[in-house]
Amino acid sequence: xxxxxxxxxxSCMLMDHDDVVVKSNALVEAAYxxxxxxxxxxxxxxxQVRRDEPITDEIRYTVTANALADMGGFAANHEHRAxxxxxDRLLGRLISIIEKPNGSGRRPRVLRTHxxxxxxxxxxxxAVDLRFAKDVIPYLNQLTAEFSQYKLTNVAxxxxxYGVRLYELLIQWRSKGEREVEVAWLxxxxxxxxxYKSIRDMKRWVIEPAVRDVNEHSDLQVKWGQRKLxxxxxxxxxxxxxxQSGKLLTTPLAQKPQKQDKGELIAGIPRHVIEQxxxxxxxxxxAAQRLHKMKREGAFSW
Numbered sequence: 421x422x423x424x425x426x427x428x429x430x431s432c433m434l435m436d437h438d439d440v441v442v443k444s445n446a447l448v449e450a451a452y453x454x455x456x457x458x459x460x461x462x463x464x465x466x467x468q469v470r471r472d473e474p475i476t477d478e479i480r481y482t483v484t485a486n487a488l489a490d491m492g493g494f495a496a497n498h499e500h501r502a503x504x505x506x507x508d509r510l511l512g513r514l515i516s517i518i519e520k521p522n523g524s525g526r527r528p529r530v531l532r533t534h535x536x537x538x539x540x541x542x543x544x545x546x547a548v549d550l551r552f553a554k555d556v557i558p559y560l561n562q563l564t565a566e567f568s569q570y571k572l573t574n575v576a577x578x579x580x581x582y583g584v585r586l587y588e589l590l591i592q593w594r595s596k597g598e599r600e601v602e603v604a605w606l607x608x609x610x611x612x613x614x615x616y617k618s619i620r621d622m623k624r625w626v627i628e629p630a631v632r633d634v635n636e637h638s639d640l641q642v643k644w645g646q647r648k649l650x651x652x653x654x655x656x657x658x659x660x661x662x663x664q665s666g667k668l669l670t671t672p673l674a675q676k677p678q679k680q681d682k683g684e685l686i687a688g689i690p691r692h693v694i695e696q697x698x699x700x701x702x703x704x705x706x707a708a709q710r711l712h713k714m715k716r717e718g719a720f721s722w
Contacts, residue, residue, distance in 0.1 A: 439467035439572040447559040448568050448588045452515040452535075453611035457506040459581040460491050462535060465550045467572045469560050477537065477557055480549040491576040500546045507539045507548045517559060531555060568592050574638040580706075582626050583633025585610060590640060590660050598659045600647070606656060619646075619653045625706060627656060639663055687712065 441463055454462065465481040485499040488506075511534070519529040533555040540549035552560065568591050575584045589609075593599040603622070607613045616622040627644060634642050642660035646653045686694055687708035694707045715721060 440569050441467050441572055441575075442469060442560065442567055442569040443588070444559040444567050445592055446517055446519070447515075447556070448592060449609060450515050450517040450559075451609050451611055452513065454513060454581050455506070455509070456579060456581050457488070457502060458510050458513065459584050460488055460576070461503070461506050461510060461548075461550075463572060463575065463584070464488065464491070465552070466560060475557050475560065477551060477554040480540065480551050482542070482547050482549050485546040491572075500543075503546070503548060504541060507541070507550070510535055510550075511539055515556070517556075571639075574640075577637035578633040580629045580633050582610060582630035583637070586627075586630040586642075586658075587634050587638050587640065590634070590642065590658060594662075597661055598657070600655050600657045602655055603653060629706070634660075 443466065461483055464483045464487055468481045469475060483503070485503040488503060489499040513535050514532055515535055517531040517533070519531050534553045535556060536550050537553045538551045542548065568588060570587070570591050575587055578584055578587075589601070590599060603619065607622070610626065612622070612626060616625055623646075631642055631644055634640055639662055640660045641663050642658055644659075645657045647655040647657060649655075685691070687705060689708050689711055694711065697707065697711060
């Protein structure tokens with residue numbers, strides 16, 4: 421079985437329909453690290469999962485290169501190559517999901533699995549077919565358990581995978597409008613335990629770009645702060661509200677949003693080069709800065 425994301429005839433209509441992403445909360449809070457392109461590829465496939473019929477690992481979900489180009493995932497003239505590269509990398513990505521066993525007093529189990537079990541390349545159509553891994557499927561669409569859902573358009577324009585992850589973590593608590601998370605827990609969920617070891621670097625390269633993405637591209641407005649235990653920052657606090665509710669947060673944000681360069685060049689580097697060499701979790705600006713440094717050191721050229 422296969423399920424097309426959308427027909428090439430409808431390639432200009434991606435933002436006009438209400439594709440809904442549905443994830444179990446266990447999957448939202450799972451530990452994984454994907455690039456921006458890989459994140460959008462996964463979400464484009466998840467948005468096709470229907471809640472009114474059984475899900476099996478035999479269903480293939482088709483995502484076209486034009487679809488991700490319209491989402492801002494790739495440069496317009498390199499989307500097909502970038503789509504195949506993202507699908508290749510996605511095949512090897514692991515995800516850790518905390519399973520809560522039945523019975524009290526038992527420790528949670530950790531499921532380690534892949535996102536997808538196979539990819540079919542449809543070169544003549546500029547598309548790929550994805551089949552989700554069997555162990556992931558129960559978490560994609562659980563009718564009787566807690567789940568989070570949102571419109572794909574609310575994250576389609578984001579340029580940082582951290583922005584998508586933060587948005588998902590916030591909408592779990594949309595009824596409360598605030599959430600506090602432990603720094604150590606956030607490091608594990610975002611898979612940055614070996615990176616940005618100082619809280620200053622973590623705020624600069626992870627939290628601030630994620631908050632900018634949510635404020636600029638989603639239906640939420642968010643501000644953030646921190647709470648210390650002793651002399652160390654132990655918790656990150658988020659307060660948020662729907663933009664359309666008329667209850668916008670008036671307190672200044674930690675950092676004023678920066679406009680993303682929408683042209684072919686980003687910080688002097690072709691967009692497709694950044695997308696090809698970006699590391700998991702990097703925004704366009706972060707990847708561009710790293711590639712410029714590598715070029716100065718003679719370790720990279722484009």
